[in-house]
Amino acid sequence: MTRINQILKWYRIFFGVRTRILVWYVVLMSISALVSLLAIRHLLLMRLEQRIEKSLEQEIAEFRLFTSHPTLRDQDGGRTHQEHQIGQRFESDIDSIFDKFINSNIPDHEEFLLTLLNGKIHSSSPTVLPSYLRQDSDLIKYLAKLTKPEKNQVKTPDDTIIYRAEPIIQGQTHGVFVVAQSKLTEQQEVNKVVFAIIKVTVAIVIVSSVIAWFVAGKVLARLHLLTETARSITESDLTRSIPVKGSDEITELTITFNEMLQRLQAAFASQRDFINDASHELRTPITIIRGNLELLGDDPQERQETIELVTDELDRMSRFVDDMLLLVKAEQPNFLNLETVEITSLTEELYAKAKALAVRDWRLESVAACRIVADRQRLTQAIINLAQNATQYTQEGDMIALGSALIKDKVHLWVRDTGEGISLSDQKRIFQRFARSSSSRRRSEGAGLGLSIVRAIAESHGGTVELSSYPLLGSTFTLIIPIEPHNSNL
Numbered sequence: 001m002t003r004i005n006q007i008l009k010w011y012r013i014f015f016g017v018r019t020r021i022l023v024w025y026v027v028l029m030s031i032s033a034l035v036s037l038l039a040i041r042h043l044l045l046m047r048l049e050q051r052i053e054k055s056l057e058q059e060i061a062e063f064r065l066f067t068s069h070p071t072l073r074d075q076d077g078g079r080t081h082q083e084h085q086i087g088q089r090f091e092s093d094i095d096s097i098f099d100k101f102i103n104s105n106i107p108d109h110e111e112f113l114l115t116l117l118n119g120k121i122h123s124s125s126p127t128v129l130p131s132y133l134r135q136d137s138d139l140i141k142y143l144a145k146l147t148k149p150e151k152n153q154v155k156t157p158d159d160t161i162i163y164r165a166e167p168i169i170q171g172q173t174h175g176v177f178v179v180a181q182s183k184l185t186e187q188q189e190v191n192k193v194v195f196a197i198i199k200v201t202v203a204i205v206i207v208s209s210v211i212a213w214f215v216a217g218k219v220l221a222r223l224h225l226l227t228e229t230a231r232s233i234t235e236s237d238l239t240r241s242i243p244v245k246g247s248d249e250i251t252e253l254t255i256t257f258n259e260m261l262q263r264l265q266a267a268f269a270s271q272r273d274f275i276n277d278a279s280h281e282l283r284t285p286i287t288i289i290r291g292n293l294e295l296l297g298d299d300p301q302e303r304q305e306t307i308e309l310v311t312d313e314l315d316r317m318s319r320f321v322d323d324m325l326l327l328v329k330a331e332q333p334n335f336l337n338l339e340t341v342e343i344t345s346l347t348e349e350l351y352a353k354a355k356a357l358a359v360r361d362w363r364l365e366s367v368a369a370c371r372i373v374a375d376r377q378r379l380t381q382a383i384i385n386l387a388q389n390a391t392q393y394t395q396e397g398d399m400i401a402l403g404s405a406l407i408k409d410k411v412h413l414w415v416r417d418t419g420e421g422i423s424l425s426d427q428k429r430i431f432q433r434f435a436r437s438s439s440s441r442r443r444s445e446g447a448g449l450g451l452s453i454v455r456a457i458a459e460s461h462g463g464t465v466e467l468s469s470y471p472l473l474g475s476t477f478t479l480i481i482p483i484e485p486h487n488s489n490l
Contacts (some may be wrong), residue, residue: 017223021216026209033201037194044190049162052181055108056151056164059179063166066101094168094175098122101177110185116176119144132156133180139163146176159184222250226257239265282320285313326453335460336375343368343411347404350380350413354387359396365403365416372411372483374461379413379479382457382465385450386415386477393475394419410463411481418474427467431455454479 098115102123107113112133114124121135132139132154139154139161146167153162163180222242229242241258244251292306344367351364383402390400394417401416422430431451451465454477458465461481469475 018213018216018220022209022213025212026205029205029208033205037197037201040197041190041194044193045187048183048186048190052162052183052186053151055111056162056179056181059105059107059111059113060149060164060166060177062105063101063177063179067097067168094170094173095122097168098175098177107179108181111179111181114178114180116140116144116178118174122175130159130182132159132161143176143178144174160187219250222254226254229257233261282317285317289313320449324449327449327456336378338373338375341372341374341376341379343370343372343404343406346376346379347402347413350383350387351402353380353384354400354402354415357384357388358391360391360394361397361399363399363401365401366405368404368406368411370406370411370483372481374481375457378457378460379481382454382479383413383415385454386479389450389477390415390417390419390475393417409483411483412478413481414476414478416474416476421471421473422467422469422475423471427469430467431465 095117098117099122102113102115102125105113105125107125112124112126112129114129114133115122119141121129121140124133131137134140143163143165146165147169148167150165151163153160155161160183161180162183163178166177168175168177222245225242229240233240241261242254244254244258289310292309296303296306347364347367351362355362387400387402394400399418401414403414403416405412431454455465458479458481463479463481466478466480467475468478
């Protein structure tokens, strides 16, 4: 058993809700971080390329301005470093233009300015050029032949070069101004930034995962308490409840669980009382039957009397068992056989049947003219039970009245008598199983299940049963049944 518990413990550690929550949290954080990193890197590379293109375009624009105006301007805070008189013609030699422009401009980091004259490199800044910009490279050979401005980028095995080329032709002289920039160093800087973000993100994921582990444990602690409480509950002890804290979904589950325990406690208490009462009710007739059979003699008359007494007790036991089965069936969905019932004919039929129960002053007070959807036999059983109960607590000559009325979409069926009435303390428990009036001068022939059956029939129709009674003034039992049934058992 200990080994099984250890296995279950390790299983909960690796596959429990807390672990699954943490795993999903880490997965979501990792995916979010990866997507964010890719987006950041892409954005940085885009901005890098835009900045390089802007820098190259600026160099080309300055070169065009330099070759198209008679003055050479290099502004720094609004001041001119070198200026010739307006109208003075600039030297027309291309090599002189290239030399003066290259000498007057300082390239940015990883930017290269070079001029090509008749297929050869004329000048450059800086003077040391990478291999892909040397005289024997394919790129230089290609650029030297350009006759139109061009912007493009070239991928090398180790780098990506973005360039702008501006050809200038005078007669037989063919020159090309080229500004190029390498993306390698800038990309390495971007990668360093991204790598730093990755390290920070990993640290954040680790720290947040640890925090999430403890937070999940704290949140799930109440669920563990719920589990332990459920394990500790037995059929004989349903009194435990879980303390309610907070206002979240787990709190709602805790409240629901406590309410369920209360309902189970009430159900088990009712079941226990029912079994105890049933045992008590059955024990008496069994004792009477056994005692009489043990004392059974040879006298024929005594035998006849004993048989009649035993038969009567057996009939009472049979009726008791039938009543208990009826109460059990009342909780089943198929307890009722619904049909359209004419209340006028039902009331008159109930009155006719009730008059045969005993010699009383029977009266039919009123009859409703309507129809309802109900079980005719169950309603008949309930009213006859009430009428039979009224005969047991009245005497010959007392009045018992039946009637029906339609009040606010509900049919009222009642039995009223002028008997001894029911005390207020008894009225609170009279519909419970095996309950009898404590002030009754006579004992009911049944086991105290009649009114419980009446209430079960009324509730199965979605209705109720009401009692109005005063000691020595009689009682009125009223079934209130809706015209359209809405009970969940239907």
